[in-house]
Amino acid sequence: MKKILFKSMRRVFPVLLVSLSLISCEKILDVKPDDALQSEQFYQDKFDADAAVIGIYGKFLGLAEHYVVLNELRGDLMEVTPFAKEDMVQLSNHTVTPENKYANPRPFYELIVNCNDVLTNFDRMKVESKISEAEHAERYSDIAALRSWLYLQLAIHYGNVPYITDPLAKINDVKDLSRFPVLNLGEMVQELIRVMEALPYKEQYSELNTMNRVIDGYNTNKYFINKRVLMADLYLWNNDYRKAAEQYKQVMEGPNGNVNIFTSYKVTWADVATNNDLTVGYLRYAEQDTRSLVEDPNKGWRSMFMRTPDAIFNWEWIWYMQFDSRFEPKNPFVKLFSNTGGDYLVRPTKHAMDMWNEQEQLNGFPWDQRGRWTWKMQNGQPVIMKHIYNYSPLAPLETTGKWFLYRAALLHLRYSEAANRDNQRKIAWALLNHGRTAYEDANISDIYQKHETFQPFPYDFNFRNANVGSLVIREPWHQSAGIRGRANLRHLEMPENNTDQDSILYIEEKLVDEAALELAYEGNRWSDLLRVARRRNDPKFLADRVYAKLQKANDPGAAAAHAKLMNPANWFLPFRWE
Amino acid sequence: MIFTKRYSFILLAFVLTALAACKDRWEDHAKLHDTVLKENLMQPIEGNPDLSRFAEYLKKTGYNELLVSSKLFTVWAPTNEALANMDQAVVNDVEKLKQFVANHISYQQYYSYSPNPSIRIQAINGKYLTWDRVPSTIEEASVVEADKQYKNGVLHVINKAMSPKMNSWEYLNSLPVGLRQKNFINAQSFNFFDPLQAEQIGVDPATGAPIYKPGTGVIWRNTYLERVRDIMHEDSLNTFIVLTDEAFDQEFNKLNRFYKTSTEDSTNQLTSWNLVKDLAFKGLYTRDNLPDTLTSLFNVKVPVDKNAIVSSYRTSNGIVHVMNKVDFRIEDKMQPIVIEGESAVRPADFSSSQVNSRIHYRFRPNASGNHDLRVYDHGTNNGFWVRYRIPGLPAGTYRFYMKAVKDFGTADLTQRLAIGDRTQTTTFPNIVIPMNHEEEVFLGEHSVDSFGALTMYVVSNSVSGADLNPIVVDYIKLVPVL
Structure with a gap:
């Protein structure tokens, strides 16, 4: 069965090969290959350009494991099992040596060199009128944004990294750092903001674009990076809170096209009658009954990790990629997480389990069901399940799965982080807790005087949901449940008599805690801890959490790791090129 | 390169020829030179004049054929002196003798350093033997000569015969005392017919129902063994208390009033059951390590006074204490x-x-x-x-x-x-x-x-x-x- 993605990849593969040979063995370049296209022969029309984009994303998929391991194992929610190799052990307890495999940023740079090559060729095609200006803008912006995402990851993990945009750079040139500017995290963020602001196109691929199609049975429209959330994240790293909120809010208003504006990216309430929703749900009237928990693979919070990409899937997911057992690369998560069929290299920390068990549900049950769904005991071992719910050891070759990159809950928490710092604490607190209910006020009878933030963009939310006579009012945010509301958890208490500054810090901390509960193992943890610690200039914020993980695991190096992380210079991995 | 390749071919051919030529020598080389390891276990037993009686019993029971087989065994062979006082009733009854001889043989090889400090080894008759390292004893016998390795196992010579012990169930049934308890527990036995275990010999032409061979498919069960503890089972260790009739009556009378029913029989049945259900325990409690209170399998505290022990018998699967008093506290028996x-x-x-x-x-x-x-x-x-x-x-x-x-x-x-x-x-x-x-x-x-x-x-x-x-x-x- 020949697949279109395969075909496309085969067309672009020569280009990648050429770049690779540039990297690995210069002398081979002297020989012209007879059976492969030269790059000059390749970029001829729009479809070649599409193939190049698909080729880049195909290779990008290979970074999934690296991304999750780097961002989660360095944080406080994931630890190694006895089966993990030394490279991972060092990542987990913050003793990475330059010899460690993860000290080598090559996987990122290989793709960056490919991106540079593709971008240069796109420019050439535009000059040679092989693609239109509009066709160029969409594709160029996509690859440039993906490259920016890669650089942000590099800067988060390695600190000072060479910034290369030169298309002909050979990857071994990175060794000679003097040839390229080396940017630290702050400088990198500013440079990437400059790049992103200059992009000619900032939306997803337009409806009629040839990139928006079905490949191998999968709709591709959410495979490509969402430029606005990346821009917003960059602004957030740069402490440009208002600008960050503006970008996040634009995405929150929902994707274009034929979607449900009330539910898309809005983190909405339960459908109590049918339970066709993404909440932690119980059967109607039996919310107090342990046995009535909705655990259907197509219903509830857990289903967002299990269901096929349908309408409800699209309420939540902003960016994800698909692994399929029929084509490369193989799903790396079975090997990483599973103890039945995989290598079981990592597992949840005691610290993470404790965080979930400190929560209380609205029905009084003392746990967070999201935790019970994120990991579970399997053959006596705690196993992280999010990525491998659709994997069964009885069908070991069916390794279809997804790489979860960005979703509505993350969007809400990041927006709230920005809003909180921009002195919009009420909406930040509301979206973290129970959403619309914060704007209900029994003392106000006029519904037009409540159910709204009454703030200008990007803080404008209208939650109104009322019937006035024959008039049915359903505003876009009327189903907003908030992150904790959707998870069936109690509203958090705000300490009384806080100063404004105390409140900001308190809300920020709760947002980071909630991100752990909601988003664990999706690859956001380390950057969340790093960003907030850096903003607060408070190494303890990060060091204490990593310490809690190591200390609860009885790691003898816990105190040493804490002391090390108290120095911001040690927040980054050694940078080794080979 | 070609040169080397050609040479390696020649060399290979040479080696192959050489190998073929010296086939006999290879066999010599690989042969076992230790003559002891060529012998099976039967040979040294027959060859040792001090083990002649045991050898004779082995032959009489047919186990000599087992010991020449290629499986691995451990044999604890008693000396002639140890067998001098053998009960002739056993010697003359092949079935009993088989049980006796099999109690000295186990599968797999156990050496004098195997116990650490003690292990239970199942003999081929199903009974367990306790082997201690220091001093080197098995059951009540001492090891005279240890760890003799032969082709199909290891031989130890011991100074005492090991008659197969009764298990706790068999011992209970052999007791001349504690008749009330014994009779009650035996009364819990029943037979039932399991058609799957029975042999079908035909079909009733009138009804189409199967006809079974009489006497087949009848299964024996005992409720006490099933619901309290299977003291018949050889694999796990039990402590079992048998009350003398006087002690039984005394405790029976304490409990009697709680089990009033319409008939005296069912009252007796219920009372007895609730008395004896708390007399079997998991694990081995010898007189020396017996605490003053045991907890029964139904979570009832059972006071045990060492002075009330009339006799104790170490069975193959634990120990049985005959006691003339077990003074249950009524509030322990009658729990909320x-x-x-x-x-x-x-x-x-x-x-x-x-x-x-x-x-x-x-x-x-x-x-x-x-x-x-x-x-x-x-x-x-x-x-x-x-x-x-x-x-x-x-x-x-x-x-x-x-x-x-x-x-x-x-x-x-x-x-x-x-x-x-x-x-x-x-x-x-x-x-x-x-x-x-x-x-x-x-x-x-x-x-x-x-x-x-x-x-x-x-x-x-x-x-x-x-x-x-x-x-x-x-x-x-x-x-x-x-």
């Missing part, structure tokens, strides 16, 4: 009975099957068993009920308690417990339990005349309103008044 609220089964134990969604098995950290039961918004204004059944409640007077924490709504909880008939309101009237009341509340006393099943109902307040007529049950507790 707790019925968990969440044990009611939906929908069978509830007054209407239409309201499953209103019946809530709740997780509550402070609740007994971490769960309680709530029925909320059921819409039954004349008394919704939940049924609980205690299958066998001893006769006597009980103090009834209930724990029910209403942690929702605003009104206090009003409900009642009805005994036997859900409409009766006289035993315990409606009780009002304040909101969030974490203590159990006392309902009152109630007596039952005879042993038997007790059915209870928790009935909701006969009013309307979801907050006024819910049912909440964490547990109901019956404390016997002794």
Whole structure:
């Protein structure tokens, strides 16, 4: 069965090969290959350009494991099992040596060199009128944004990294750092903001674009990076809170096209009658009954990790990629997480389990069901399940799965982080807790005087949901449940008599805690801890959490790791090129 | 390169020829030179004049053929001196002799350093032998010559014969004392017919039913062995107490009144059962390591006075103590009975099957068993009920308690417990339990005349309103008044 993605990849593969040979063995370049296209022969029309984009994303998929391991194992929610190799052990307890495999940023740079090559060729095609200006803008912006995402990851993990945009750079040139500017995290963020602001196109691929199609049975429209959330994240790293909120809010208003504006990216309430929703749900009237928990693979919070990409899937997911057992690369998560069929290299920390068990549900049950769904005991071992719910050891070759990159809950928490710092604490607190209910006020009878933030963009939310006579009012945010509301958890208490500054810090901390509960193992943890610690200039914020993980695991190096992380210079991995 | 390749071919051909030529020498080389390892276990036993009797028994029972086979064995061979006083009844009965000889042989190889410090080894007759490292003894015999390695196993010479021991069940049945206990436990035996185990010899032409060969398919069972502890089973260690008849009577008379029924036979049966169920224990408690109180398999404390031990016998699967007194405390025997609220089964134990969604098995950290039961918004204004059944409640007077924490709504909880008939309101009237009341509340006393099943109902307040007529049950507790 020949697949279109395969075909496309085969067309672009020569280009990648050429770049690779540039990297690995210069002398081979002297020989012209007879059976492969030269790059000059390749970029001829729009479809070649599409193939190049698909080729880049195909290779990008290979970074999934690296991304999750780097961002989660360095944080406080994931630890190694006895089966993990030394490279991972060092990542987990913050003793990475330059010899460690993860000290080598090559996987990122290989793709960056490919991106540079593709971008240069796109420019050439535009000059040679092989693609239109509009066709160029969409594709160029996509690859440039993906490259920016890669650089942000590099800067988060390695600190000072060479910034290369030169298309002909050979990857071994990175060794000679003097040839390229080396940017630290702050400088990198500013440079990437400059790049992103200059992009000619900032939306997803337009409806009629040839990139928006079905490949191998999968709709591709959410495979490509969402430029606005990346821009917003960059602004957030740069402490440009208002600008960050503006970008996040634009995405929150929902994707274009034929979607449900009330539910898309809005983190909405339960459908109590049918339970066709993404909440932690119980059967109607039996919310107090342990046995009535909705655990259907197509219903509830857990289903967002299990269901096929349908309408409800699209309420939540902003960016994800698909692994399929029929084509490369193989799903790396079975090997990483599973103890039945995989290598079981990592597992949840005691610290993470404790965080979930400190929560209380609205029905009084003392746990967070999201935790019970994120990991579970399997053959006596705690196993992280999010990525491998659709994997069964009885069908070991069916390794279809997804790489979860960005979703509505993350969007809400990041927006709230920005809003909180921009002195919009009420909406930040509301979206973290129970959403619309914060704007209900029994003392106000006029519904037009409540159910709204009454703030200008990007803080404008209208939650109104009322019937006035024959008039049915359903505003876009009327189903907003908030992150904790959707998870069936109690509203958090705000300490009384806080100063404004105390409140900001308190809300920020709760947002980071909630991100752990909601988003664990999706690859956001380390950057969340790093960003907030850096903003607060408070190494303890990060060091204490990593310490809690190591200390609860009885790691003898816990105190040493804490002391090390108290120095911001040690927040980054050694940078080794080979 | 080609040069080297050609040479390696020549070399290979050379080696192959050489190998073929010196085939015999290779065999010599690989041969075992230690002559002892060429011998099977039977040879040294026959060759040793001091083991001639054991060798003779081996031949008589046919085990000599087993010991020349290629499996691996350990043999503990008693010397002639040790066998001098053998019971001739055993020697002359091949079956008994087989049991005896097999008690000296096990599969696999065990050396004198295998026990650390002690292991139980199953002999090929199914009995277990206890082997201690220091001093090197097996059962009561000492090892005279240890660790002789032969082709198919290891041989130890010992200075005492090891007659197969009875297991605790066999020992109980051999006892001349403790007849009441012995007879009672034996009375729990029954046979039943299992057609799957029976041999079918034909089909009844009239009915089409199978005809089985008489005597086949009959299975023997004993309720005591199944429901208390299988003291017949060789694999695990038990401690078993046998009461002398006087001690049995004394304890029987203490318990008798709780098991009043319509017939004397069933009273005797129930009383005896409840007495002997607490006399079997897991693990080995010899006289030396016997604590003053054991806990039975039914969680009853059993006082054991070493001075009351009349005799002790180490069986193949534990130990049996014959005792002339085990002074049970009645409050240990008659323990409070707790019925968990969440044990009611939906929908069978509830007054209407239409309201499953209103019946809530709740997780509550402070609740007994971490769960309680709530029925909320059921819409039954004349008394919704939940049924609980205690299958066998001893006769006597009980103090009834209930724990029910209403942690929702605003009104206090009003409900009642009805005994036997859900409409009766006289035993315990409606009780009002304040909101969030974490203590159990006392309902009152109630007596039952005879042993038997007790059915209870928790009935909701006969009013309307979801907050006024819910049912909440964490547990109901019956404390016997002794």
